[in-house]
Structures are given as C-alpha cells and as structure tokens.
Amino acid sequence: MNAFGLTIAVPRGALLGETLDALQRLGIDTAEVRANDRRLLFEDAGIVTMRPSDVPTYVEAGAADIGITGKDVLMEQSGRSVIELLDLGYGRCRMVLASVTGEPDPAAEALRHLGVVRVATKYPRIAARFFEATGRQAEIVEVKGSVELAPLTGLVEAIVDLTATGTTLRENNLVIREEIAVATARLIANPVAHKLRAGAIDEVVGRLRGA
Amino acid sequence: MIHPIPSGTRDVLPDEMAELRAIIAALRGVFEARGYGEVYTPAIEYEDVLRHAGGAAPAYRVFDDHGEVLALRADMTAPIARLVGTRYPTAQPPLRFCYVAHAYRAVRPHRGQMREFLQAGIELIGAEGPDGTAEALTVLCASLDAAGLRDYRVGLGDAALYPALLGAFDLPEEARDRLLSELAAKDFVGLEREVGQLGLDAEDAALLARVPQMRGGPDVLQAPAGPVADAVAGLRSVLDRLAPDVAGRVIFDLGLARGLGYYTGAVFDVYDPSLGAPLGGGGRYDDLLGRFGRALPAVGFSLGVDRLHVALSGQERGGL
Numbered sequence: 001m002n003a004f005g006l007t008i009a010v011p012r013g014a015l016l017g018e019t020l021d022a023l024q025r026l027g028i029d030t031a032e033v034r035a036n037d038r039r040l041l042f043e044d045a046g047i048v049t050m051r052p053s054d055v056p057t058y059v060e061a062g063a064a065d066i067g068i069t070g071k072d073v074l075m076e077q078s079g080r081s082v083i084e085l086l087d088l089g090y091g092r093c094r095m096v097l098a099s100v101t102g103e104p105d106p107a108a109e110a111l112r113h114l115g116v117v118r119v120a121t122k123y124p125r126i127a128a129r130f131f132e133a134t135g136r137q138a139e140i141v142e143v144k145g146s147v148e149l150a151p152l153t154g155l156v157e158a159i160v161d162l163t164a165t166g167t168t169l170r171e172n173n174l175v176i177r178e179e180i181a182v183a184t185a186r187l188i189a190n191p192v193a194h195k196l197r198a199g200a201i202d203e204v205v206g207r208l209r210g211a
Numbered sequence: 212m213i214h215p216i217p218s219g220t221r222d223v224l225p226d227e228m229a230e231l232r233a234i235i236a237a238l239r240g241v242f243e244a245r246g247y248g249e250v251y252t253p254a255i256e257y258e259d260v261l262r263h264a265g266g267a268a269p270a271y272r273v274f275d276d277h278g279e280v281l282a283l284r285a286d287m288t289a290p291i292a293r294l295v296g297t298r299y300p301t302a303q304p305p306l307r308f309c310y311v312a313h314a315y316r317a318v319r320p321h322r323g324q325m326r327e328f329l330q331a332g333i334e335l336i337g338a339e340g341p342d343g344t345a346e347a348l349t350v351l352c353a354s355l356d357a358a359g360l361r362d363y364r365v366g367l368g369d370a371a372l373y374p375a376l377l378g379a380f381d382l383p384e385e386a387r388d389r390l391l392s393e394l395a396a397k398d399f400v401g402l403e404r405e406v407g408q409l410g411l412d413a414e415d416a417a418l419l420a421r422v423p424q425m426r427g428g429p430d431v432l433q434a435p436a437g438p439v440a441d442a443v444a445g446l447r448s449v450l451d452r453l454a455p456d457v458a459g460r461v462i463f464d465l466g467l468a469r470g471l472g473y474y475t476g477a478v479f480d481v482y483d484p485s486l487g488a489p490l491g492g493g494g495r496y497d498d499l500l501g502r503f504g505r506a507l508p509a510v511g512f513s514l515g516v517d518r519l520h521v522a523l524s525g526q527e528r529g530g531l
Binding site: 061079084085190193194195 | 400
C-alpha cells in the first residue's frame with residue numbers, strides 16, 4: 001500500500017502516462033505499473049488499473065478510495081455518487097458534433113427536411129442531453145467501435161465523439177460542426193472515503209494542486 | 212416455468228431473517244428505552260398527502276376504484292408528520308416516535324439499488340435546535356453501538372450553512388442556485404469554476420470554494436469571526452451538548468448536503484469503512500410539521516437495516 005493508505009483507480013489508455021507521472025510526483029512508486037501492462041492490481045503501490053469508464057464504478061462502490069478519469073466519462077455517468085475533487089488539467093479533449101465535410105451540413109439538412117437527425121456515439125447520454133438542451137430531435141445510435149464509420153456508410157448523419165487533435169475526424173472526411181464540452185482528467189473520491197480518510201485525501205489534493 | 216420478482220426486491224430466508232431480527236431487536240431496545248413509542252402507518256397513502264411533505268417523491272402510484280391516486284411511501288418522515296398533525300393535534304410536545312418499516316424508491320436498472328427497503332429510525336417532534344439534535348445523535352450512536360457496529364462515524368453538517376454563507380456575500384439569485392447545484396452534485400471542480408466567475412476578491416472566492424470541503428474534528432469549527440464563524444455557530448452549540456463518546460464519533464462536514472428537500476438545519480450521515488455509501492442519516496426539518504397543521508420543530512434519523520446488516524457482516528470478515 002502507498003504512503004497515503006488509499007486505493008487508487010488508475011485509467012489505462014490515453015490518460016495512463018500522465019496519471020502515473022502525477023502519482024510518481026506524490027511519491028508513489030509507479031515503476032511496476034509502467035513495466036507491466038497486463039497486470040491489473042498493484043498492491044504495493046495501492047493502484048488498480050482499468051478502463052477509464054470503469055473508474056467511477058469502482059470509486060462509487062468504495063472498491064477504490066479515489067480515482068482518475070476523464071470528465072467525458074463523468075458526464076456520461078452523471079448519476080454516479082462520487083465526489084469530483086480536482087481538475088488535473090491534462091488529457092484535454094473536446095466533445096464535438098461532427099458530420100461529413102462539405103456544404104450543406106448533412107445533419108442540419110436532416111433537421112431542416114425531416115425534423116430529426118440520426119447521431120452515432122459512444123456517449124448516448126451526453127448526446128441526448130445536448131440535443132434536448134438545444135431543442136432538436138435526435139435519434140441516438142449507440143455504437144461500441146469506431147464511430148467515424150457510421151456517417152460514411154449512411155447509418156447516421158452525424159456523430160458525437162471525443163477528439164483531441166481532430167486528426168481521425170479529418171482522415172475520415174469529417175468536420176467539427178459544434179463543440180459540446182471540453183474534457184480533462186479529474187480526480188474523484190468515494191463519498192464515504194472522502195469523510196473517513198479526509199486527511200489523506202486532502203493531502204493528495206493539496207499536493208496535486210500545488211504540482 | 213419461472214415466476215420472477217421485480218428487480219430491487221427480494222425474498223428473505225430464515226438464516227438472514229434471524230440476523231435481521233437480532234439487529235432490529237437491538238435497535239428497538241434502544242429506541243424504546245429512550246422513550247420512543249413505535250408506530251406503523253399505511254405503506255400506501257394518498258399521493259397528494261405524501262407530496263405535501265416535499266421530500267423524496269413517491270415512485271409507485273396506482274389508481275384506486277374511485278380514481279384517487281395512491282402511492283407507496285418513499286420514507287417514514289412524511290407519514291409521521293401527517294400522523295402528528297391528525298392524531299396528536301393538541302398533545303404536549305416533545306413527542307417521540309420510532310418505526311421499523313419498509314419504504315419504496317425508484318431505482319436505476321442494474322445498479323443493485325433496492326425498490327423496497329427496511330428502515331429503522333426515530334422522529335423527535337417539538338424539540339428545538341441544538342438540544343433536540345444532540346438527543347437524536349445520542350440515540351443514533353446508542354443504536355449503532357447496540358447493533359454491534361464498531362468503526363462507524365457520523366458526518367454532521369448543516370443544510371442552512373452554505374446558503375447562509377452565500378447570503379453574507381449578497382449574490383444574485385441565479386448565481387446562488389448555480390453554486391448550490393454544484394454542491395449538491397458534489398462537484399468541487401464545478402463549484403470552484405462558478406465561484407471564480409462571481410468576480411469576488413481572491414480571499415472571498417477561496418473561502419466560498421474551500422468551506423464546503425472542510426471536514427474533520429471540532430477544529431473545523433474554529434473560524435475567525437466573520438461569516439464562517441456565524442454559519443458554524445449552530446454546529447458548535449450541538450457539539451457543546453454531546454457526551455464525549457458521541458462527540459468522538461462525529462466528523463464535522465461543512466459541505467454535507469442531503470438530497471431531500473425538507474431539511475432546515477443540522478443534517479447527518481452515518482458512515483462505516485466497510486460500505487461505500489452511507490448506511491443511514493437524518494436531520495432537522497423544522498418547517499415540515501407546519502405543513503400538516505402542527506408547526507413544531509423536529510429532527511429524526513433513519514437507518515437502512517439491510518445496509519447495517521452488510522456493514523456488520525463486513526466487520527466480521529475483518530474490514531474491507
């Protein structure tokens with residue numbers, strides 16, 4: 001276990017490197033995690049690794065005391081009872097509405113002529129809330145794999161997806177039409193651990209904030 | 212052929228029932244020894260009456276044969292407020308009631324939430340501010356001790372604290388609402404962002420962002436004279452009335468906000484290291500009884516008997 005006595009849920013994938021850097025700065029030895037990308041549980045460091053979208057699940061249940069994940073995940077799982085403590089600043093991405101390049105915008109055309117737009121996404125709740133908040137009717141198509149494929153095949157007129165540089169969108173002949181939100185990495189805590197382990201959690205927050 | 216039961220409901224078999232009965236007996240023993248008479252009210256009431264309390268909205272409704280809308284109660288506080296208004300219109304306060312009864316809430320699918328759950332708790336009606344709150348906390352700790360829970364803590368906050376603090380800064384209504392909604396969502400990043408947009412000087416902004424994150428021992432209540440000291444004065448007077456063993460269980464939490472709408476003052480949550488969510492809680496609802504015809508201050512708590520059972524099992528297995 002680490003010096004804070006906290007079990008930390010760490011996201012694999014794009015956020016992993018900078019998350020481990022941040023934990024290393026707290027004095028937690030992350031060498032073992034970096035050296036081994038198959039093991040999931042690192043008891044000496046108090047680290048459990050998982051998909052970013054699983055982090056709120058583990059933290060809400062108290063299986064991890066604190067965790068790090070993207071704001072996009074927290075927005076999609078907004079019903080989870082976790083405490084959002086700190087914006088870590090890294091992993092900056094934009095949640096955008098995109099459609100096939102060229103004018104007129106096929107999404108706007110669908111709304112103009114049919115009153116409803118079909119939208120593919122891995123973030124059905126964010127997408128649904130966005131269209132609801134802007135008074136437009138959308139048919140949300142949830143996909144698990146590459147969202148970019150959906151508008152190219154005529155499955156949908158638009159997508160809602162996360163983009164860091166926009167390269168994948170461009171390469172698939174898609175263009176950003178609207179920005180929905182900006183997402184960065186966030187530190188979250190279990191609500192009970194936040195009270196019972198207040199000293200350790202405040203120490204982590206204070207040092208990450210100062211870093 | 213399979214005959215299912217709704218998700219969020221369950222059958223209790225004899226082994227579990229025996230364990231639950233032992234817990235309930237311990238809780239009842241404490242409630243009754245301290246003068247709380249047990250009541251039972253209908254599980255199903257007129258929806259209008261339950262909604263009148265303004266707390267958790269009833270989730271399950273039916274039409275009866277006269278077209279009236281009936282609903283399953285979402286907690287016991289609203290029914291007991293109704294009971295006091297109708298059956299004890301002139302009785303000399305304070306009134307002390309306890310209950311062990313099921314309540315019903317809506318669930319989100321696949322989350323292990325219960326639609327039907329057993330609550331045990333008390334309502335202390337007609338006992339004001341710090342004295343009544345201290346009595347409720349004392350009964351709460353005695354109940355948990357009697358049930359055999361060892362490592363629990365009680366988070367104590369004040370539903371009026373942050374609104375009062377905001378009041379000291381003369382903020383526009385919609386700014387206050389935004390801050391309170393970030394706090395209710397437990398999003399301190401969002402709270403800090405909203406505070407940053409108010410155009411306050413750095414010191415005041417830091418104060419508004421920091422205060423709801425303050426929690427810990429009595430030192431949390433040590434604040435220099437000013438809006439924070441005024442806001443925590445109520446909590447300090449509760450602390451002054453607690454016996455050392457009860458005070459030792461309390462974590463002061465200046466950001467504690469419970470979801471239900473009717474709380475007016477002190478609020479509390481019960482935590483145990485073996486559970487990721489509170490196993491019960493309560494607070495003051497000084498305006499609720501007035502809606503049912505008897506304007507009396509009141510305080511109460513409820514414990515989730517099933518959650519208490521889980522915590523006790525976790526404790527026997529040796530913590531986490």
